[in-house]
Amino acid sequence: MLGYLLPIILACLVGILAQKTGLCMVRGVQELLAKRPGFLATILCCGFWFWLVTPYAIEDSISLAMNRHSVSTPFILGGLLFGLGAAINKGCSISTITKLSKGHYHMFATVGGWLIGWCLLASIPTDLNYTPLAPITSPSVTVVVVLFVLVAIIMFRIPPQRRPILLGIILFGVIASILTYQVPEWSPSQLFKDISAASIHGETEKWPPLQRYLILVGLVFGMSISAKKRLSVQEFELRPSQIIVHLIAGIIMGIGASLALGGNDSQLLIALPSFSPAGAITIFCMIAGITCGILIRKAIQHFTDRATDTDQ
16 A cells, blocks of 8 residues: 555655745746756756766666667757747746746646647657667766766855755655656656557557556645735736637647657656767757757847837
8 A cells, every 4th residue: 555655745745845846947047048058968967877876776667767869850850849839838848847847837738739739749740760779777887977977067056045946856756756766657648648649559558557646636626725915816817818829839849749758847857868879969959949949938038129119
């Protein structure tokens, strides 16, 4: 019984930390553009704690969790699309659910878009090539040393008042890594991936078990109880244009995640720490896509402001 409940409890803790730290890859890129790379660097290191919290894990379990692929076009295109969609959405996979738990109910449109995007690509007969690679069953000592050195440098360079946030992200990575070892496919994007595969292709064995839905409930519950302020349904203002924008953003993110075999949560917590070349290029392309989306949004805002000033 405890073995069944433990992943749900861990997901609740992950949700609390995600809410408290404001964990978001879009925010990380915004800070990078503002010449504050520490936040994004700490996020990118999250999944590598897997190798430190499971040093004696049996080889078969690690092979199950750590899927690796070689670089191919779908990962590049998927990363770019997901990043662009996340920039439009102003939030990645985890932060979308974080905002939803705070009463930003327009994020339901994003989640709906994810499902549409996943199912849309799954329903189209396409020949996508994915080349799996042999899993790595033990980390390099060099990688572990580099991880600690990087974290130490980040902590040394950032202002003292920002250190608790980055320590929270590190703790998020540790707990999420334990959860990944116990339930490798726990992340929200993996859940949507399996739901779309089961519903579109009739792969009944892909229907997620009840525990995975409860893990998502635990994640949202943790986010909800740790939110400083939550909008009530009465306070929420529904704007059709906002719903349309987030639905489109969600569809783009869903298609991108489907092409890349997972959203940024799966890439950060599974693909990247497994030293997957595809995971590395996908994360790079996501950052590039988010950057492009942010710059485009700023350009549009600047043009709109100038047009407004001209009219006045």
